Amino acid sequence: MSRVEVETKVLNENQILAEQLRERYRQQGILCVNLISAPGSGKTLLLEKTLERMDQGTRVAVLTGDLQTENDAQRLARFGFPVKQIVTGGTCHLDARMVEKHLADWNLENIELLIVENVGNLVCPSSYDLGEDAKIVLLSTTEGEDKPLKYPSIFFKSELMILTKIDLLPYVPFKSDVAKENARRVHPQMEILEVSNTTGEGLDAWMNWITGRQRKAKEKAKLVRA
């Protein structure tokens, strides 16, 4: 029992901080999305393709999490937008405290889209609210169709599933229809996009998804100020 109680307390502390972050984002009209997937599903490559397509005037910033290395921040920094690496030093997920700490010297007024790339892990990140507007889960075509059933929590909590690496479909036994059906068994209302970071297929739909959500975040911010 004591183990469960401690975990609950830690999560509650995280939840309080996450709500404070959410409120700050809402006041500033910032859209914050939290990208979660298994290691190697293509989160960083999707972000590279996303930043590449963004107008240099876009007020986008990225926090990217890993247990070790600054590799991802280096990959993403070359697009000219503010990027910071969160090195967790072994911790299997990002938490709201880490996000808050790494936001400290950024002026939130200069940000309208904050993309958080979580540690590559389909399990633990699903338990930690980062104050985001939406969790987004990536599943790649090389991973097997039953992942939504095996890791239901993250698929249940994500508003959007992005099926990545669809260019590899001719070479793998993956059945997209089965994967989507499994995802909707866990989360019937989940939106689903299919993307190839290699060929660019599906990237327009992804950019439109973000733009649509940003519009909503700004409308919410106007209501707050009114």
Place this chain on the structure above:
Amino acid sequence: MSRVEVETKVLNENQILAEQLRERYRQQGILCVNLISAPGSGKTLLLEKTLERMDQGTRVAVLTGDLQTENDAQRLARFGFPVKQIVTGGTCHLDARMVEKHLADWNLENIELLIVENVGNLVCPSSYDLGEDAKIVLLSTTEGEDKPLKYPSIFFKSELMILTKIDLLPYVPFKSDVAKENARRVHPQMEILEVSNTTGEGLDAWMNWITGRQRKAKEKAKLVRA
């Protein structure tokens, strides 16, 4: 500080149980291996190919872990060897208690090779000793070469790395040499095998690796009894 102390205590409790399991395996001459990887790297498919190649007289048993579903146990049971699913119900790793509990109604005298397939997660399983002789980490060619640097703990603790999905090398930007170099930066003595579960390439070397390790486990058992 209190969070760290609790974690230490939980790990110690696990360690005691793991050592008890290790001693039981040693007395019986059982080789126990603990397969760890990201979700979708091919652990279950490798086990299917492994069991398929085994003589029906082989005293092999499998424990396979997942957060939810009995899918993997069903896939593996059709080869006629004893298989049990450990459903963790959300927990991100297997621990020694789960292994002990699921072994309870098996006669260990009838087992000479126990394969434990951990939850698909490159982070948390590395912290939990299951009493195994060797941890084995799988990395697939679709995941990126820098994973050993980003998730160093599991690559440091594994005796063997199996590079899977090498049949996909023509279609992905993955450089095997770089991945192997990164793995050896973290763990210079690590053995490395390259395998395709689809074409069968490398499976002989893997079966030989197991056979060699089983021989050693039996020799150790003889020393214990003498």
